Amino acid sequence: MPNSTGSTSQSGTTSRFAIDGLHPGQVAAPETVEEATALLKEANAQNWSVVPFGSGSKQQVGNALKRYDIALSLERFDRILEFEPQDLVVKVQSGCRLAALQDCLAQHGLYLPIDPPWRDTATMGGIVSAHDSGPLRFAHGTVRDYLIGISLIQPDGAWTKFGSRVVKNVTGYDMCKLYTGAFGTLGVLLDFYFKLKPLPPFERTVVVKMKGFAEAAQAIAKLSISSLFPSAVEWLNPAAFEFVNRSLELTRGEPGYAVVVRFGDVENSVQWQVEQLEKLWNGLTAQGVIISDGREQSLVWQVLREDSPWLEGGSSNAKLKVNCLPSHLAATAQRLEAVGKVLNAQTRLKAHAGSGIIRAYFSFDASTSTAERFPQELANLRAALRAARGTAIAESVPASWKDGIDVWGYDFKDKALMQQIRQQYDPCRILNPGRFVV
Amino acid sequence: MSRPSPIAASLRDSVHRELASIVGHEWVLDAPDELIVYECDGLTLHPRMPDFVVFPTSKEDVVKIMGVSQRHNMPFLPRGAGTCLSGGAIAADGGIILEFSRMKRILDLDFDNRVATVEAGVVNLHLTQAAKKKNFYYAPDPSSQMVSTIGGNVAENSGGPHTLKYGVTTNHVVALEIVLPDSEVYDIGTAAGDFVGYDLVGVFVGSEGTFGTMTKATVRLLYSPPAVKTLLAVYDSVADATRTVSGIIARGIVPAALEMIDRNTIQAIEASVYATGIPKDAVAVLLIEVDGLEASIEPQMERVIEVIQANHAREIRIAKDDAERKKLWAARKNAFGAYGRISANYYTMDGVIPRSKLPEVLADIDALGQQYGLRMANVFHAGDGNLHPIILYDASQPGARDKVVALAGEILRRCVEVGGALSGEHGIGLEKREFMTLFFSPRELETMQQLKSVFNPQNLANPNKVFPMRRGCGEMPKGLLDGADQKYKEVDELVRF
Structure with missing residues (x-):
């Protein structure tokens, strides 16, 4: 390893950087662009595989890595570089945590209107790379809608910048979009310009237990064509609502299907x-x-937004992210509950109702569950979603299952275009090999 | 008229025959008197006639037309209403123009999912009109929205006055059906939750027709805000108006629209049929719109008015009803047409700067105009920092055009210097391709071309657009740096090539 790559960790500290049980050969935490550039050049020349690393909160998402030579930690790229409150624009490095950014912005009455899980640990680079989002996407969209400028190191070490600090820009192709959701396979993202919004001056949250499944579906449908402008609309099945209720004691009696609505204005x-x-x-x-x-x-939104507490409890746990048409939400949720029954798993469902995104958390009990049927059930589910271009991603599964399933399960024709894009930018596949678009 | 096409008669005959077999003889144009309509779009500086104009009615037609293009290695480009202001819809290298006026069906208004699926040739405003029955609308509203098509809007990632609050085209497109130059059809993106894999829709939107042809789009519909308030604030100084803009944004108010109109534009509007009675001696006017729920409008308006008053507006006029509001907007949206009354020719520019730099850059532009002895007007999206300086000139005066082009170059350079960009919403096209080196390094340009090569490897789709042609990558366009006399010549060459 070249010396110019910044500090290299001592053996034994690689455990923080393990992915699905796989440890990196080395950990590098460059401090400057020059160091990061040198590292990528060397890696490309030596054919070392590189995994850009923020807090690691979403590193378990994706297919198994083929090789893992270097964890490129961006922990030293954690600063806010420019903040122009009067322009509603901020420039921040990729290793900066969302919580740190939001705290700084809040002092000026502003925020980046996204609320993905792992609020306190997730870094901006990870959120952009995973295109992660939370309940606020109903009104405010996702990080894709706020990213207006980006700088990154290409797999061969070239440092490139696209977009800028202006909020409207069609100078060349919209490259910010290419790197959003690319799971670190096209470059090492270093810093971003985001546009911001003013914090809502007043907020209320309404938690409603519905009479039943049909009523919950009707409630969502009515809301989506009404003149109300909520900032978030979340749907929960009884098991999920019970989970929320357990810590917050919002309603009494039997758990039921629930809808939680947030208003801010x-x-x-x-x-x-x-x-x-x-x-x-x-x-x-x-x-x-x-x-x-x-x-x-x-507190309510924290429980709804966060992910990890939902993934505890079973002897093993799995999570699906299911993308469907918002109008198919109820039917898809029913199907997922049926899947849970087949697997003999406890099934908690929470959904960004207006966006057609359901998170299904399955907790398996070693003695009674039939987890081995998971791959087949996943395949059936994907087949059912396909007609409306829906998808199901196995966002979290025990590492050992990854041999038997494709985490992404994306099998549409345009996958070929994605593979060609990958080939253009990372022909040696040094970035996150095997994990995403291969 | 632009130079005649150089293609051989035999080639012309066989291509004509093949195109006619796809769409019928009457839907293929190749006579010069028919083609002349297509020699330019909203940018009139670089006319070039296509060799053919063909009117497909379906994705299948488009696929077959791609086959013709492939077989004869003949470039093509999709074209909607031809309102592009950067030359995106000009056949810079001849070839085939696919005219989408026969693909204008609204295929699905899916209110439950808040999306609509439309063919490429659907006029922007028609979609909003159709969605209105359930109180929904399509948010991006370029000034050309009465004629411009969704296909063109997608290609250019169009903006508009209301994008300040609601975002530009890319924020509203969820899925596309595209036909690539190799005749392959792809569905990209999805209305079902999040996309998986790379964001192909995100990169296709704004690719200016250089990736291929979009035949179908699925776009978001928004619920129409129940209440809208529009006001005009009249100023005696540009600085006061720009300080108002910064003041409103800095207070965390995001109006639906925040437009600025300058003195020359006011005079042009007031001399036209869109006159609204703005005092002709006013130096600047802000058109401000807030929308939302009835209950949220008043507090917003109060705060906006506070800022306006603190910045010495001489008059505030609030639209009393929808008719008055429409009248104010008609004046804004038709400003460009009105320039014809006060100047023989005009050139509409598009640049974008950080909002807080407005006062300084507007003053610079004014000074540059005086230095070049050219009248300028300005009507623009102040809230976004998206400038549209209009250079008024008389093309019959010798050297006038040269000066216009040089001045335009200076203004763009200024935008980039303060952290801005070359275009906020009109695109690069032919107009600004040589200026791309001001903004991008050679490697960055190459990175974008790599992306293009995935979709359009043989460079048949809208060639000679977006990327610089004339100089080695990385060189600054010379004319922008040299002495004044040299400058006119060089920059003119750059733009005219």
């Missing part, structure tokens, strides 16, 4: 919308609670 508008929501859902609800306390609201 000026006070008048929020109050009016909460009243309207009650009218809109008249007859559909079993029990509801309006949360006005700020701390309590943020």
Whole structure:
């Protein structure tokens, strides 16, 4: 390893960088662009595989790595480089944690309106690379909609920049989009320009247990064609609602299908919308609670947003991210519950209802579950989703299962174009080999 | 008229025959008097006639037309209404223009999923009109929206006044059906949750027709805000107006639109049928719109008005009803047409700067105009920092055009210097391809060309656009740096090539 790659970790500290049980040969934490560039050049020349590494929160997502020579930690690229509150624009390095960024922005009444899981640990580079999102996507979209400039090191070591600090820009192709959601397979992302929004001055959260499955579906459908502008609309099945309720004690009695709605705007508008929501859902609800306390609201959204606590409890656990048409949400959820029954697994479902995205958490019990049927059930599910261009990603599965399934299961014709893009930019496949677009 | 096409008569005959066999004889144009309509788009500086214009009615037609292009190694480009302002819809290298006016069906208005699926030739405004029945609309609203097509909007990643709050085209497209130059059809993106793999829709939008042809788009529909308030603020100084813009943004208010109109534009509008009674001696006007729920409008308006008053507006006029609001917008959206009344010719530019640099850059542009002895007007998306300086000139005056081109180059350079970019919404096309080296390194240009080569490896789709042609990559366009006399000549060459 060249000396110019910054500090190289001592043996034994690679465990933090292990992915699916695989340890990197080396860990490098460059401090400057020059060091990072030199590292990539060397890696490309030597055909070492490189995994750009933030906090590691989403490193388990993806197919098994083929090779893992170097973990390229971006922990030293953790600064906010420019912040122009009057322009509503920030430039931040990829190793900066979302929480640190949001805290800084909040001091000026601004925020990056995304709320992916791992809020306290996830880095901006990881969030962009995984195109990760949370409940706020209903009103505000995803990080894709806020990324306006990017700098990255290409696999051969060239440092390139696209976009800029202006909020509207069609100078050349929209390369920011190419790197968003590319899971670190096209370059090592170093810094970003994001556009920002003002924090909502007033917020309310409404948690409603519905009378039943059909009523929950109806409630979502009514809301989606109404004149209300919620910032988030989350749907939960009874097992998921019970999980939320267990820590927060929002409603009493039997768990049921629930919908949680968040409003953020000026006070008048929020109050009016909460009243309207009650009218809109008249007859559909079993029990509801309006949360006005700020701390309590943020607890609810933390539980809904976060991921890891949902993945505990079984002897093994798996999580699917299911993409379907919003209008197919109820039917897809029913199908997932049926899958859970076949697998004899506890099945918690939470969904970004307006966006057609369901997270299914399966907890398996070693003695009673039939986890071995998971690959077949996944294949059936994918086949059913296919007609509407829906997909199911096995976002989290025990490492040992990855031999038997394709985590992404993406089998549409345009996959060939993606492979050609990969070939253009990383012909030696040194970045995250095997994990994503191969 | 542009130079006649150099292709041989025998080739012309066989291509004509093949195209006619696909769409019928009457839907293939190749006579010069028919083609002349297609020699330019909204950019009139670089006319070039295509060899053929063909009117497909389906994806299948497009696939077959791609076959003709392939067989004869003849370039092609898709074209909607031809309103592009950067030459994107000009056949820079001759060849075939695919005209999408026969593919204008709205295929599906899916309100449950808040999306619509349309053919490439659907006019932007028609989609909003169709969605209106359920109170939905399509948000991106370029000034050309009465005629421009979704296909063209997707190719150029069009903006518009309301993109300040709602984003540009790319924020509203979820899936596309595309036909690549090798005749292969791909569905990219999805209306079902998130895309998986690389964001092909994200890179296709804004690729200016250089990747291939889009035949179908699935776009988001938004629920129409129940309440809208529009106001005009009249100023005696440009600086006060720009300070108002910065003040509004800095206070964390995001209006739906925040447009600025300068003195020359006011005069042009007031002399036209779109006159709204703006005082003719006003130096600048801001057109500000806030929208949302009834309950959220008033507080927003109050804060906006506070900022306006603090910055010495001499008059604030609030539209009383929808008719008044429409009138204000008609004046804004038709400003470009109105310039014809005050100047023989005009050149509409597009540049973008950080919002906080508005006061300084507007002053610089003014000074540059005076230095070159050219009148300027400005009507632009102030809230986005997206400038549209208009250079007024008389093409019959000797040397006038040279000066216009040189001035335009200076303005673009200034935009880039302050951290801005070459284009906010009009695209690079032919117009600005030589300026790309101001913004990108050779390697960055190569990286973008690598992407293009995946979709369009033989460079048949809209060739000679976006990327610099004349000079070695990395060299600054000379004319922007040299002495004034040299400058006119060089930059003119750059743009005219």
